[in-house]
Amino acid sequence: MAQSDEYNFFDDLQSGCDLAEALRQHQDGEAQANRLDYLIHKVFEQSAEGKELIDTWEKALIMTPTVVSGEDSKADGIREGKMSFIRGIIQTVNRVEKGE
Helix, strand or coil: CCHHHCCCHHHHCCCCCCHHHHHHHHHHHHHHHHHHHHHHHHHHHCCHHHHHHHHHHHHHHHHCCCCCCCCCHHHHHHHHHHHHHHHHHHHHHHHHHHCC
């Protein structure tokens, strides 16, 4: 009996997973992510207004403390979420600039 003819437990699982469809969905998701990166780069790096906005946000990010004494953790979390959003844009612009 050839190795390819041997019984394989995983053959009986019948997961119903169509590998070609899974690959297509992965490629579609990757294409959408690349398009989003391109749009973020175009808005925030290729226009004067976008550059001005991201520079303003970046300065605000640097100058705003994440944790403020006397505030609850919810307010800290909201502030961190805003800063994380700005960081994400900056990281995306840098990633597109580097061609990653």
